[in-house]
Amino acid sequence: MPGSDDDMFAGVDALLAAVKTGTVLPVPTERVRLREAAGLTVAAVAQALGTRTATLESWEAGRTEPTGDRLTAYRRLLEGLAQRYSATPAPAESPAPAPASTATSAPDRAADPMRPVPVVTAAPQPPAAPVAAPAPAHAQPPRPNTRADTPSRRPTPARTSGRPATQRPGESAARWWPAVALDVAADGWVLDVPQVPAPAGPKLTDLFTWLGTGLPLRIERLHAAGRGGDGMVVLTAGALAQLGLPTTLPSTDRALTALQVRLAKAAASVGMEVSDQIGPTFRAFRRKGSAGGPRTSLGVLVAPWLGQGDARQQATSALAAPLATGPDGSLDGLTLARRIRAFTADLGVAPGASTASTAMLLLDAVRPRIEWVRDETTGEWTSHLRDGALPAGDLCVAPAAGARHPLTRQLLSQGGVVCEEEDYKWWARPLTEDEAKKPFAVAVDVCASYLSVTESLRLPVGPLKLVKQPVWDEKIAGLWWCDFTATPVDELLPHPATFHGMPPTGPGWYATPTVAYMASTYGFNPGTITDAYLSVHTAPMLKEWTGRVRAGYKRAYAVLGLVDGLGPEAFLAIYALHKDIGSDPELADALTLAGLYKNVYKGGIGKWADSARHLDDQTWLEKVAASWAYRPEIRFHIIAAARIAAHRRLRKTLQLTGRAPIAVNVDSYLYAADAPSPIELLPVKEDGSPVPGALRLGIAPGSHKHESSFPLAAAVAVMERREHPSRLVHQYGTDGGLLAQAEGGIAEDGEF
Numbered sequence: 001m002p003g004s005d006d007d008m009f010a011g012v013d014a015l016l017a018a019v020k021t022g023t024v025l026p027v028p029t030e031r032v033r034l035r036e037a038a039g040l041t042v043a044a045v046a047q048a049l050g051t052r053t054a055t056l057e058s059w060e061a062g063r064t065e066p067t068g069d070r071l072t073a074y075r076r077l078l079e080g081l082a083q084r085y086s087a088t089p090a091p092a093e094s095p096a097p098a099p100a101s102t103a104t105s106a107p108d109r110a111a112d113p114m115r116p117v118p119v120v121t122a123a124p125q126p127p128a129a130p131v132a133a134p135a136p137a138h139a140q141p142p143r144p145n146t147r148a149d150t151p152s153r154r155p156t157p158a159r160t161s162g163r164p165a166t167q168r169p170g171e172s173a174a175r176w177w178p179a180v181a182l183d184v185a186a187d188g189w190v191l192d193v194p195q196v197p198a199p200a201g202p203k204l205t206d207l208f209t210w211l212g213t214g215l216p217l218r219i220e221r222l223h224a225a226g227r228g229g230d231g232m233v234v235l236t237a238g239a240l241a242q243l244g245l246p247t248t249l250p251s252t253d254r255a256l257t258a259l260q261v262r263l264a265k266a267a268a269s270v271g272m273e274v275s276d277q278i279g280p281t282f283r284a285f286r287r288k289g290s291a292g293g294p295r296t297s298l299g300v301l302v303a304p305w306l307g308q309g310d311a312r313q314q315a316t317s318a319l320a321a322p323l324a325t326g327p328d329g330s331l332d333g334l335t336l337a338r339r340i341r342a343f344t345a346d347l348g349v350a351p352g353a354s355t356a357s358t359a360m361l362l363l364d365a366v367r368p369r370i371e372w373v374r375d376e377t378t379g380e381w382t383s384h385l386r387d388g389a390l391p392a393g394d395l396c397v398a399p400a401a402g403a404r405h406p407l408t409r410q411l412l413s414q415g416g417v418v419c420e421e422e423d424y425k426w427w428a429r430p431l432t433e434d435e436a437k438k439p440f441a442v443a444v445d446v447c448a449s450y451l452s453v454t455e456s457l458r459l460p461v462g463p464l465k466l467v468k469q470p471v472w473d474e475k476i477a478g479l480w481w482c483d484f485t486a487t488p489v490d491e492l493l494p495h496p497a498t499f500h501g502m503p504p505t506g507p508g509w510y511a512t513p514t515v516a517y518m519a520s521t522y523g524f525n526p527g528t529i530t531d532a533y534l535s536v537h538t539a540p541m542l543k544e545w546t547g548r549v550r551a552g553y554k555r556a557y558a559v560l561g562l563v564d565g566l567g568p569e570a571f572l573a574i575y576a577l578h579k580d581i582g583s584d585p586e587l588a589d590a591l592t593l594a595g596l597y598k599n600v601y602k603g604g605i606g607k608w609a610d611s612a613r614h615l616d617d618q619t620w621l622e623k624v625a626a627s628w629a630y631r632p633e634i635r636f637h638i639i640a641a642a643r644i645a646a647h648r649r650l651r652k653t654l655q656l657t658g659r660a661p662i663a664v665n666v667d668s669y670l671y672a673a674d675a676p677s678p679i680e681l682l683p684v685k686e687d688g689s690p691v692p693g694a695l696r697l698g699i700a701p702g703s704h705k706h707e708s709s710f711p712l713a714a715a716v717a718v719m720e721r722r723e724h725p726s727r728l729v730h731q732y733g734t735d736g737g738l739l740a741q742a743e744g745g746i747a748e749d750g751e752f
Contacts, residue, residue: 025071026078028062030087034078035060037085049073054559058586063342176218178231178344179301181337184238192334202242204266211284211300212272212293222348222544225386226368229350230283232299232340236333240304249279249308279313280305281320299350303333319351319358322596327581327588339589343596346552355596359545359604360629366544369628388461388539390628394621395463397533399509400479402609402632404617405625419479419509420499421636423643426724427494427501428663431716435662435672440736441715443729444678444695444704446646446667448553451601452702453641455546457513460535460633467534472526474516477637478534480526482515483507487524492660496521496647501664509533511633511640517648533633542638545604550701553597559590562699568679568690571697575705576734608635642667645702653695656683662715665726668707676709676736709736 025031035045046056049070058064059074066074181192182199189198196217199210217231240247250256260278267274267284271292275282285297306321307314323343324336344350349365352358369389374381385391400419401407408418446452460477470480484497484504494501497514510518518524557563560578562571581587609632612624624630646667654660659681661669671681683691690696696703710732715725733739 025059025065025075026082028060031060031078033087034081034085038081045077048077054561055586058559063338064586176216176220176231177341178217178219178229178350179234179337179340180215180217180231181234181236181334182239183236183334184242189239189242192337204243204245204263205269207243208267208272208284209270211298212270212286212296214294214296215298217298219344219348219350222365223368225371226365230297230299232301232337232350234301234303234333234337234340237304239333240302245302247304249302249305249313251308277313279309280307280317301333301336303331303336306331306336316353318354319596322592323351325592327583327585335585335589338585339592342589342593343552346555346593346597347548347600351596354603355599356603356607356610359549359600360607362548362600363542363545363604366548367541388537388541390461390541390631391463392626392628394626394630396625396630396632397464397466397479399533400464400633400636402611402625402630404611404620406621417506417508419511419633419636421511421514421640421643422499423639423666424494424501424646424664425499426665426726428719428724429492431662431672432492436712436716438672438674438712440673440676440709441662441670441712441725441728442673442676442678442681442706443668443670443708443726444681444697445669445707447699447703447705448550448598448601448701449642449646449667450605450638451546451550451553452700453645454542454601454638455550456540457542457638457641458538459541459637460537460631461539461541462535462537464533464535464633467532468530470529470532470534472515472519472529474512474519475538476534477512477538477633478532479509479511479633479636480515480529481507481531482510482518482524482529484510484518484524487518487522489522490651490654490660492654493647493650494664496644499643511637513637513641513644517644521648521651535633546601549597549601553594553601554700556590556594556597557699560587560594564698564700566698568682568697571699572677572679572706572734575699605635605638608632608638649694649702652691652693653681653683656691656694657681663719663725665724668726668729670715670725672712673709676734678704678706706734708732709734710738711736 026034035042042053042056042060046053049056049066051066051070055064059066065071177193177196180196183190183192188202191198196215197210197213199206211233215231215233217233219229219231221228235243235245237247246259250259256278260274260276263274263278263282271290272284272286274284281299281301283297284300286293286295288295301317301320303324306317306324320336321331323339324331324333326332326335340351347358347362349358349361352361367389369385370383371386372381372383396402396405396407398407398411398416398418401411411418458475458477464478472480482497483506484495485506489495489503495503496517497510498504515524515526515529519526554564557578561574562578566574579591581591607629610624610630612620615623650661650669659671661671663670671678673680678695678697681695682697683694685691697705699705708729710728714728718725718727731739
């Protein structure tokens with residue numbers, strides 16, 4: 001193609017010039033090796049370079065690169081260490097002869113846009129998933145650092161290990177990248193992943209030719225039976241201008257159709273196609289056998305168009321908008337691509353249309369339901385449910401069918417009882433004489449409460465079957481018909497088995513975690529259970545899912561300075577400033593990702609009982625209730641386990657300190673206190689360390705953070721009006737003072 005040779009040689013010259021001027025550093029793994037070989041800690045190197053430990057960790061992970069004087073100083077350090085600690089290659093060994101095998105082409109894969117991959121017949125792969133590359137799958141590529149390293153006001157905790165705390169899995173040497181941003185500079189196209197070649201020209205046909213060349217963009221599968229995913233190209237505002245595309249998505253059907261035709265025509269000229277509907281996100285693909293090259297498929301995200309279009313277009317790109325939003329509130333393509341790479345490196349899947357759908361995509365990626373098997377005789381591929389997979393179809397039982405299901409309405413109309421395993425809602429009690437003398441009310445909130453229980457929680461994978469006179473077994477997930485009315489519990493705490501915190505007035509359906517706790521802690525007799533709906537298969541099916549989300553959550557907060565092992569005072573100081581990110585893109589990325597990861601696990605829990613109010617009843621029954629992802633009993637088990645875990649911590653704290661919350665709402669607790677700080681509420685050992693299983697401060701799932709403090713008299717006044725004191729939380733800061741913006745207002749969300 002015209003000018004392609006000149007562009008190629010110009011690119012080579014640019015790389016050589018970069019090496020000569022010292023703007024190219026060793027690969028991230030070599031940076032870590034050199035520092036560790038010298039016995040230097042991250043903190044020591046960061047101090048010498050005048051930067052933060054989180055910034056140095058980001059350099060070593062390849063997420064950002066130093067600039068200016070720090071680039072020069074860092075390169076000098078690495079060169080000096082390389083002279084002293086050169087890498088000694090291992091002696092070469094003669095390769096062992098490979099066993100003879102017959103390789104045949106795998107079936108056509110929509111998820112593999114790169115090239116045909118041979119599949120050994122002795123171990124065939126499913127048709128929807130490419131064979132994983134031997135290189136780590138989710139590497140984060142080096143990218144230019146666009147921020148100036150300015151001193152931060154946030155306290156930086158000391159680290160005891162030289163290993164980067166925020167390193168993501170597979171960040172050593174990327175072979176594929178999940179996303180790349182296409183931008184433009186004075187001398188032509190610029191990509192934020194240097195390893196990805198640029199288009200040859202500025203026209204739309206050049207763009208689609210480039211998209212069809214087999215770019216190293218894809219998301220590799222997490223499980224041998226799973227699927228990979230298409231890579232993504234993010235178009236910036238500059239790229240739109242270069243391509244002659246509108247900076248805003250057309251708002252009329254006529255203009256949108258004209259844009260669709262223009263894109264389709266340019267794509268067809270090189271054997272490519274685009275989605276039937278164009279919006280902030282669309283697909284560019286080539287079918288098998290089409291002229292122009294091999295089959296390929298990529299997603300295209302247009303950053304300036306995010307949040308525009310009709311309701312459907314906005315819904316499909318809802319999660320991309322916050323990922324593209326920079327500290328100044330603007331939509332930026334480079335920011336979007338960078339965060340997609342970080343998101344994918346953490347979770348292993350690309351962001352979906354919503355946090356709830358992303359949670360289900362992740363579950364299917366780490367625990368695939370479908371497995372493909374190749375017939376050795378015919379060569380045909382067939383699919384079947386894997387052992388332990390969640391079955392499809394409407395498997396609901398009346399006590400746990402969800403609010404919208406006809407079974408629920410029928411049961412309630414007959415005077416029946418449904419399962420009510422929910423979070424605590426609006427519980428409060430009268431103050432004791434000692435509590436009434438204290439001046440403050442202190443609100444603490446559980447961090448990632450669901451995430452603290454899902455990893456090992458045994459859940460009902462199989463359908464529920466009615467069992468009469470069941471034998472109690474805490475290892476079997478299910479719903480049990482229990483009567484807790486005569487079982488005594490702690491009077492100063494909310495009742496462990498009810499969402500309203502008051503004693504139950506009769507028997508009801510309870511999930512296994514609740515029954516197990518009532519039996520082991522309060523002496524409930526399981527022999528009195530007369531009926532149960534028990535799962536035919538129970539397993540900790542969210543183990544891998546939890547591991548991915550938890551690791552991403554903790555890595556994001558570690559960048560913000562919130563790491564494990566902080567003392568109470570240090571944690572409170574850092575948490576108070578962790579949202580004070582200024583214009584720092586690295587901190588903005590971490591704060592955005594931390595929020596998204598929290599919403600992913602919350603949305604995923606709610607998705608098990610999706611009411612989908614935008615659908616009519618019949619469509620809901622066919623599309624939602626009959627899907628494998630609609631299992632209200634799974635949601636009941638998770639919420640019950642989280643509520644019981646919270647009650648267990650409250651009870652242990654009460655036993656150790658004599659302190660109990662005066663009000664609870666969801667996973668937030670309000671205590672009477674002598675000062676506007678939660679420090680006095682914390683049980684500690686003789687050495688000052690926190691007591692396991694009790695109230696403790698920290699960002700880890702199951703730990704607590706300080707949310708608000710206010711005068712106890714204000715809480716009492718609200719309670720005397722038969723309102724819940726949680727309405728005060730957003731009117732006061734953590735120092736007990738009234739917030740200016742809250743004067744005269746009352747919080748509507750009802751959480752502490």
